Amino acid sequence: MTAMPTPQDLQSEVGVAADVPTLSVRTVWISDLHLGTPGCQAKALLDFLRDVECETLYLVGDIIDGWQLKRSWYWPQAHNDVVQKLLRKARKGTRVIFIPGNHDEFARKYLAHNFGGVDVMEEAVHVTADGKRLWITHGDLYDGVIQCARWLAIAGDLAYEFTLKVNRWFNHIRAKLGLPYWSLSRYLKHKVKRAVSYINEFENAVAREAKKRGAHGVVCGHIHHAEIREIDGVLYCNDGDWVESLTALVEHFDGRLEIIDRGDQAALPGMLPAPKSQPVPLTLPVPVPAAAQAVAPDTVT
Numbered sequence: 001m002t003a004m005p006t007p008q009d010l011q012s013e014v015g016v017a018a019d020v021p022t023l024s025v026r027t028v029w030i031s032d033l034h035l036g037t038p039g040c041q042a043k044a045l046l047d048f049l050r051d052v053e054c055e056t057l058y059l060v061g062d063i064i065d066g067w068q069l070k071r072s073w074y075w076p077q078a079h080n081d082v083v084q085k086l087l088r089k090a091r092k093g094t095r096v097i098f099i100p101g102n103h104d105e106f107a108r109k110y111l112a113h114n115f116g117g118v119d120v121m122e123e124a125v126h127v128t129a130d131g132k133r134l135w136i137t138h139g140d141l142y143d144g145v146i147q148c149a150r151w152l153a154i155a156g157d158l159a160y161e162f163t164l165k166v167n168r169w170f171n172h173i174r175a176k177l178g179l180p181y182w183s184l185s186r187y188l189k190h191k192v193k194r195a196v197s198y199i200n201e202f203e204n205a206v207a208r209e210a211k212k213r214g215a216h217g218v219v220c221g222h223i224h225h226a227e228i229r230e231i232d233g234v235l236y237c238n239d240g241d242w243v244e245s246l247t248a249l250v251e252h253f254d255g256r257l258e259i260i261d262r263g264d265q266a267a268l269p270g271m272l273p274a275p276k277s278q279p280v281p282l283t284l285p286v287p288v289p290a291a292a293q294a295v296a297p298d299t300v301t
């Protein structure tokens, strides 16, 4: 005779279940992890990698940030864990393909090599279950700024690093107040007109290039802005990043493509979801509105 499960039993079952992949897909694309920088949200990424199971995993560039590691060495345990997790997936039968980006251009010296089960390729063509030919590239080669003014790209990189620093500080406070994660850099990118036109130019250039190659679509990263849309008859897919938006692109077994958003589902003001039904108890009388206004969205225009 079996005894009724106690609440403890149930709890441990949930604990076990948490380690079992909950998302089974044909293909996963992730890029712009920027391992080796404080901006990389390695914990969220580890959670995602633990939850997902796939036949093919594309690492679409800027996986390890050689630019920043050269400036100052930063390599915490969690970043090691991500690398171990990726290698483990390769060992367990996932086909892992690494397409270097501009921040890990050092790996472009090792094209056509295989490291611990990871194939390094300059670019790839992926055929979806429903027969779409997708051209895979990081995208920096079609970024006018990087190609024409490298110094500007590096200056922009430093400014970006600073924004991320402010963002971490800001979200640290938000977390203390029980508020969800909110990406400042993601917000700025949507708000600043020049950033918007820069993104559009990039997207058009990549889509044009995909068309030239006779592909149905393209998968890229680089601009840290996840998206699936059609541009001039070409399917443009960007898998986003794990620095600010925490997004991945997946292909389901029927060939359907989807963006998985592990960041705040609605990081943009105006798109905020209804307040959660369970209010977070605050133990201290924290001055919520004042702190929130310090970096209020509408002060940034």
Ligand SMILES: [Mn+2]
Pocket (backbone or CB within 6 Å): 061, 062, 101, 102, 103, 138, 140, 221, 222, 223
């Ligand atoms: Mn890049």
